[in-house]
Amino acid sequence: xxxxxxxxxxxxxxxxxxxxxxxxxxxxxxxxxxxxxxxxxxxxxxxxxxxxxxxxxxxxxxxxxxxxxxxxxxxxxxxxxxxxxxxxxxxxxxxxxxxxxxxxxxxxxxxxxxxxxxxxxxxxxxxxxxxxxxxxxxxxxxxxxxxxxxxxxxxxxxxxxxxxxxxxxxxxxxxxxxxxxxxxxxxxxxxxxxxxxxxxxxxxxxxxxxxxxxxxxxxxxxxxxxxxxxxxxxxxxxxx
Numbered sequence: 001x002x003x004x005x006x007x008x009x010x011x012x013x014x015x016x017x018x019x020x021x022x023x024x025x026x027x028x029x030x031x032x033x034x035x036x037x038x039x040x041x042x043x044x045x046x047x048x049x050x051x052x053x054x055x056x057x058x059x060x061x062x063x064x065x066x067x068x069x070x071x072x073x074x075x076x077x078x079x080x081x082x083x084x085x086x087x088x089x090x091x092x093x094x095x096x097x098x099x100x101x102x103x104x105x106x107x108x109x110x111x112x113x114x115x116x117x118x119x120x121x122x123x124x125x126x127x128x129x130x131x132x133x134x135x136x137x138x139x140x141x142x143x144x145x146x147x148x149x150x151x152x153x154x155x156x157x158x159x160x161x162x163x164x165x166x167x168x169x170x171x172x173x174x175x176x177x178x179x180x181x182x183x184x185x186x187x188x189x190x191x192x193x194x195x196x197x198x199x200x201x202x203x204x205x206x207x208x209x210x211x212x213x214x215x216x217x218x219x220x221x222x223x224x225x226x227x228x229x230x231x232x233x234x235x236x237x238x239x240x
Contacts, residue, residue: 054130061133099125
């Protein structure tokens with residue numbers, strides 16, 4: 001209690017209150033949240049020569065978020081099969097959706113970065129995942145669960161609307177591959193017949209075949225191939 005009282009009257013008061021506003025509870029280790037909101041472009045170096053930024057917390061938060069979303073869907077949608085649950089989770093943790101959540105929570109106002117606004121892509125989504133990692137380390141799994149369920153899902157995630165959104169399977173596949181630093185290749189060809197033309201797309205990951213797709217356009221064929229690749233990944237027990 002004394003620790004929190006001292007913080008309220010220290011130079012950390014403003015940041016402390018910002019974190020409390022986002023999470024709904026008093027932060028314990030304020031430095032975790034500072035690190036979570038520091039982009040690598042604004043890294044600082046500690047006394048041991050180590051760079052301080054949110055990349056490691058992002059790695060942790062990504063895993064925690066996947067787990068919490070899976071738990072929420074499993075508990076609240078008992079009639080959904082594994083495939084549908086996987087699709088719903090993939091839509092929720094989609095990078096663009098996560099980036100939007102960061103803005104809705106107001107994290108964009110707290111992120112420290114040296115990247116100009118015109119160059120910003122999805123760094124706020126990365127900060128959101130790092131923030132979850134910070135909450136987990138500060139409050140434990142139950143605290144992270146309460147934050148995600150009550151402060152994120154309840155006000156900002158409409159499952160029925162998300163269900164209707166068509167997945168961009170290619171984007172999901174690219175995101176999954178990039179996280180694991182794997183090599184993704186699409187080989188798409190057009191077959192022209194007398195009546196019509198169609199496309200065939202073959203997708204490989206590290207030169208291993210993961211899917212063959214077909215469609216009336218190159219985009220449709222690559223989406224079809226990406227969908228099959230994601231299904232193969234799911235069957236092999238990987239997390240999307």
